[in-house]
Each structure stands twice: as structure tokens, then as C-alpha cells.
Amino acid sequence: MQNKDILDCCQRRREILKAGCSIVGGGIVAGCLGTTDDSSSDDTTPTSPSGEESMTEADDPTPYEVTVKPAGTHTFDSVPETYASFPGAWMDIAMALGIKPSAMMSLEEEQLKYYKALPDVAVDLGSVETLLDSNDSEFDKEVFYEVDADVHLMDPRILKRYSGWNDDDLEEIEHNVGPILGSMIRFPYERDPYYTLYEAVEKAAKIFQRQERYDAWVDLKDEVFAEIQSRLPDDKPTVGAFIIDFDIEGKSLRAAEIDAFRNDTRTFRKLGVNSAFKGDTYVRYKEIGYEKLLDVDPEYIALIDNLTTENNESFQQTLQAAKNHETLSELTAVQNENFVRSAGTNMGPIIDLFSVEAVAMQLYPDEFGEWPGSVGDVPTEHQLFDRQRVADIINGRV
Known part of the structure; x- marks a missing residue:
């Protein structure tokens, strides 16, 4: 035509x-x-x-x-x-x-x-x-x-x-x-x-x-976040967040400032963690070399968007590669297997809830339950928001 x-x-x-x-x-x-x-x-x-x-x-x-x-x-x-x-x-x-x-x-x-x-x-x-x-x-x-x-x-x-x-x-x-x-x-x-x-x-x-x-949606997210935040410990971990991918062989990693005005790190702000990379809040990301990363040595390493773009198997392969790496294996987060996956790029209201649930479970399993590795496998007793209520809002039953 x-x-x-x-x-x-x-x-x-x-x-x-x-x-x-x-x-x-x-x-x-x-x-x-x-x-x-x-x-x-x-x-x-x-x-x-x-x-x-x-x-x-x-x-x-x-x-x-x-x-x-x-x-x-x-x-x-x-x-x-x-x-x-x-x-x-x-x-x-x-x-x-x-x-x-x-x-x-x-x-x-x-x-x-x-x-x-x-x-x-x-x-x-x-x-x-x-x-x-x-x-x-x-x-x-x-x-x-x-x-x-x-x-x-x-x-x-x-x-x-x-x-x-x-x-x-x-x-x-x-x-x-x-x-x-x-x-x-x-x-x-x-x-x-x-x-x-x-x-x-x-x-x-x-x-x-x-x-x-x-x-x-406003009512639901306010209730969910208030409940989660009421259960968080006073002592919050330090998290080094990385976007796009965690390029183990590239010797230069793309770090994100969690506290910046940005949507892709929203999950970690809501959970009150400490950002490992304080800096310019208007920078998309900044290149972090191995030496700087070892100097900061965050308690946790967060892979933004990995929850969306990868499955648990490929995520475990990334963690294993870091453990086998000559330099990165010295990191506390790698030695303790403290890698966490969050959503990011595609995060609207629906994915926002799945992301905060996943990261809360990964950071605080004693409080929120062990993370099963997939958003579809979270046991009902550990789910931090009502799936049916979300579906009802989506479908106009409000």
C-alpha cells in the first residue's frame, strides 16, 4: 500500500x-x-x-x-x-x-x-x-x-x-x-x-x-512499600549497582548511583540500602575499574535489569565466572555470593512490585524468605503483594 x-x-x-x-x-x-x-x-x-x-x-x-x-x-x-x-x-x-x-x-x-x-x-x-x-x-x-x-x-x-x-x-x-x-x-x-x-x-x-x-495503583504501592519497609533491619547493607551487564572480562564496569533521580535504581532506594558509588546524580553511569571496585568493596553487587533480561541459570553463570576471576574473586560480595538481581529498564508499576519483592528476598532472606530464582516461583506465603489484586486493577475491577 x-x-x-x-x-x-x-x-x-x-x-x-x-x-x-x-x-x-x-x-x-x-x-x-x-x-x-x-x-x-x-x-x-x-x-x-x-x-x-x-x-x-x-x-x-x-x-x-x-x-x-x-x-x-x-x-x-x-x-x-x-x-x-x-x-x-x-x-x-x-x-x-x-x-x-x-x-x-x-x-x-x-x-x-x-x-x-x-x-x-x-x-x-x-x-x-x-x-x-x-x-x-x-x-x-x-x-x-x-x-x-x-x-x-x-x-x-x-x-x-x-x-x-x-x-x-x-x-x-x-x-x-x-x-x-x-x-x-x-x-x-x-x-x-x-x-x-x-x-x-x-x-x-x-x-x-x-x-x-x-x-x-497509588493505594496498592503505598501499602506494599509501607509493609516491606516496616520489616527492614536498621542496619542496611552497602550495594554497588551496575547497569546493562557485568562485563567480567572488560576490566571496566558501568556503575549506577542508586540515590540519583532515576527509575532503574528505584528498588534499592525503596529498600534503603547504602549506595557504594556516590557521585553526580545526572550521570547515566560511570566506568568503574577493578581497582576502584576493590577499594570500595561493597557488601552486595546488584545487577540492574538482570531480573528481566536473564534467567536464574545465566545469572548463576555470571556469579561463577566472578568467583573464578583472578581479581574479582577478592571482592567480599563475590566470596559471600552476595549478588542480587533487580528489574530496571522496563520497570513500571507491575514490574516495580516484582522487583522489590525479589530484591527484599535476596537481601533479607531471614525476614522475607529464600529467593527461589524466578518471579513465578515465589511461594504464596512469601509473596509480598497480592497478585489477584494487581490483576483486578489491571482489568478495571477497582
Whole structure:
């Protein structure tokens, strides 16, 4: 299909949306493409990840504005029902509000383990479009036209960086397809911290008009963290956190400042640990050599995002490699096997709870129980949050 035909189809679809008609196939009008912590507003429709439809409380909403820095402000004439995103926090945020992705830059089965550990919640990879064929492929604007997402939950700076597009390209997609509204919250980007996790959730709740679910999430996370924090010992360990990977052979490791304004170290801040690497809170990470690491010698070494991207077997291989390493084997954390895995890159409200549960068990097994190695294998008696309650919020039963 040519770009003009796709554009005409997209415009017709949006006219249908404004008229209040339904969407076929969770996102595309049949026949078009040959495929089927403040916010105010009521909970609205799209189909939840479990396949259930929530109650519609605003069938004909008044146009409303949402501002997401640094993307800008967009006026919605109707509530968006589909979105495209990078694999990251914004997908988990939307999932927490009951909206599964229509398209992602890429999506791996391993990233879905958290949803599989919940009752009545699922993401079928077969129904999710991919915007890139592979990590080596180029960004094709025509794919964005074909996907025809109502909104793109992406930081425009990140999209420009990876696509090579300019501002005119972004404006074209926004004008002809849908707004680009997102913000990098994993760590500071270009020295511009914008939102905490729940500030971003609040923005998404405004975009999708799902205030009730946002309020329910706030209540739940406040209760869960208050309970966990009430059980923590007074003497907190010192943790050296590393992002991306723990490159044992590279002789230079990427350390993260836990206390910085960033989402990927949120788990450790909530657990009150002491950061081994105090420094500039606006730095994404800093290179730490073996000598510096031995000098600091933290009680624990944390592998951020390992909980999401790796399984327990590969994690154990990393630990064993460190134990066999001539230099790293001298570290206290290695000798005591004090390596911990947390989530990070993809951490929205759902993954946030799984991450803090996993790390609490790894740091304090006497208090919270032995960590079994997988989020899906935590015994019911040791679970630190109610899986059914999470599923109920996702599915609109609030």
C-alpha cells in the first residue's frame, strides 16, 4: 500500500473514532490495511489484557490536553485505544492501566515473565506489531503509518537518536498518525530529569483517562512499600549497582548511583540500602575499574535489569565466572555470593512490585524468605503483594 493510501486510511479511521464507532481487531479499521502523583477523569474503555472490557464511563469525553515533558502538549478529541512504544517503563505503565501494546520497537518473550506470573493477565506476542525487524534494521516511517497507533509512548529525543529522523520527520508522524508523548525515566537523559515513576503513571492515566486505576495503583504501592519497609533491619547493607551487564572480562564496569533521580535504581532506594558509588546524580553511569571496585568493596553487587533480561541459570553463570576471576574473586560480595538481581529498564508499576519483592528476598532472606530464582516461583506465603489484586486493577475491577 502506498503512503497516500495509508494516510487516507488513517484519516478515515480517526474520523470514525471521533464519531464514536468501534475499532476492529484492537486497533485497525477492518479493510484499511488488510488486517483486522493528579489527574481527573473517569475510567474508559479499551479491552483489557485479559480480554475483558471494562465499564465505559465517558463515551463522549470533552477534548482534553495532556502535557508530557519534553514531548509537549497534545489535545485529544477522543480517548486513545492503541499505542506503540519502546520496550521499557511506558509499556508496563500502560499494562498497569489495562492496555496492552499494539506495537513495540521490539519485544522478547523473556520480558513478559511478570505478566505470566499474574492471574487473568497476558500479552500475546502474535498480536503485537514490531516497528523494527531487528536491532540492525532501519526505522521506516511507513511502518508507523501501517501500525497507525493512536499515541506513541516514546521520548521524542530517544526516537530521533535511534531513527536518525529530524524534527520534520517527527512532526509528520504526529500530524498524520498520532502524537509522540513519552519521557525517558530510566536515568537522566541530557541532564534533564523529568518524572518519577508514579508521575509518569499519572501522565499515562491522563492520556488514557483511567484515573480510577491510577488511584488504585497509588493505594496498592503505598501499602506494599509501607509493609516491606516496616520489616527492614536498621542496619542496611552497602550495594554497588551496575547497569546493562557485568562485563567480567572488560576490566571496566558501568556503575549506577542508586540515590540519583532515576527509575532503574528505584528498588534499592525503596529498600534503603547504602549506595557504594556516590557521585553526580545526572550521570547515566560511570566506568568503574577493578581497582576502584576493590577499594570500595561493597557488601552486595546488584545487577540492574538482570531480573528481566536473564534467567536464574545465566545469572548463576555470571556469579561463577566472578568467583573464578583472578581479581574479582577478592571482592567480599563475590566470596559471600552476595549478588542480587533487580528489574530496571522496563520497570513500571507491575514490574516495580516484582522487583522489590525479589530484591527484599535476596537481601533479607531471614525476614522475607529464600529467593527461589524466578518471579513465578515465589511461594504464596512469601509473596509480598497480592497478585489477584494487581490483576483486578489491571482489568478495571477497582
